[in-house]
Amino acid sequence: MVRWLFLIAALSVAPPAIAQLRAFAVVGDAIPQSLTGQAGDAARGRAVVTDRQKGLCLLCHTGPFPEQRFQGNLAPDLRGAGSRWDEGQLRLRLVDSSKVNPSTIMPAYYRLDRLTRVGGAWQGKPVLSAEEVEDVVAFLLTLKDTP
């Protein structure tokens, strides 16, 4: 079984912005440990997912959000995400989906490098904070019913 350890801890060579990200370890296709060391809050995670300025998820994904009009259909239905993936797998797919699928269009929600021409207001900031990533992971884990 192929397992590898990937640590983002090169703080001495990284630009200052990178230092804002917390270190995490990728094991297989997952990040098993919470980015914050704490479990996320599913209710807050739901709010992030449905927020079109923050999580942006529903621009591309559809999901079990009856109150939300205009959900996208570019990406898989979020229903059943918590059955398809475990916690660590969901975390890696949020942090940096390109680690699983190099050609994915899903933005890396917790990555600052390998980006081009990032707009001034967004420079040096991940799309979501470590806390928000954990909240979304906690919420997605509750989506057990497949469409």
Added chain:
Amino acid sequence: MMPSVAFTSMLSCAVAVSTVIAAAQTRDPRRSGFEDMSRESQAMQRDDTANPGMFAVLEGEELWRAKVGSRKTSCADCHQNAEVSMRGAAARYPSFSTAWNGPVDLQGQINLCRETRQNAPPFPLEGPELLALSAYVGKQSRGMSIAPPDDARLEPFRRQGEALYNMRQGQLNFSCANCHEDHAGQRLAGSLIPQGHPTGYPLYRLEWQGIGSLQRRLRGCLIGVRAEPYAYGAEEYIALELFLMSRARGMAVETPAIRP
């Protein structure tokens, strides 16, 4: 009796299906955003008395005749009747300007004319006058096929545009192609993703409640993916337009189009 009726209808059905398939195989897969608009928006575009883009065209017609600059010359003084002289012009832009020694879009050409022929200051980019004049000139090509010039000097810029089109950028890390090539026809939230053919600029966008250029539209996408938008008039926009116009070669000019 019944079996023969059933057989005949099956046969005609099969013929109809194969005709549809044959048509689908030969049909140009490119679609103007016009085809995916609501009937109301399509009707608005088709009817000059309802199309709000026509206000800009009418304003542009006045500007065409206005004598400006230290030489007190109008566009019409050199180009006479725009309905004749400008017919097909917009379908060939961006083109290579020897004066500028580089590619210019229609708006850039209008401003070059102002500076070099009329001795007048250039219009501010994306300002109402430049949009109006380019809408008026653009309308003279309405219904004509987009026909990018076969000019080798444009080729490096067209290729630069193609590279930009495929370059992922911004915090959300999308290229133009990620949406407009790979997911055209699908929905980004409630909006249908168009193929991104610049057939009707400058156009009246309902979301803007106003008329705007292709550069304004490209800027909107760049801001959407959280990239740093290029400044108006930047060579990157011209390069992108060159690529997009080559991609839309043969499609009909719709200026002034309506879009949601």
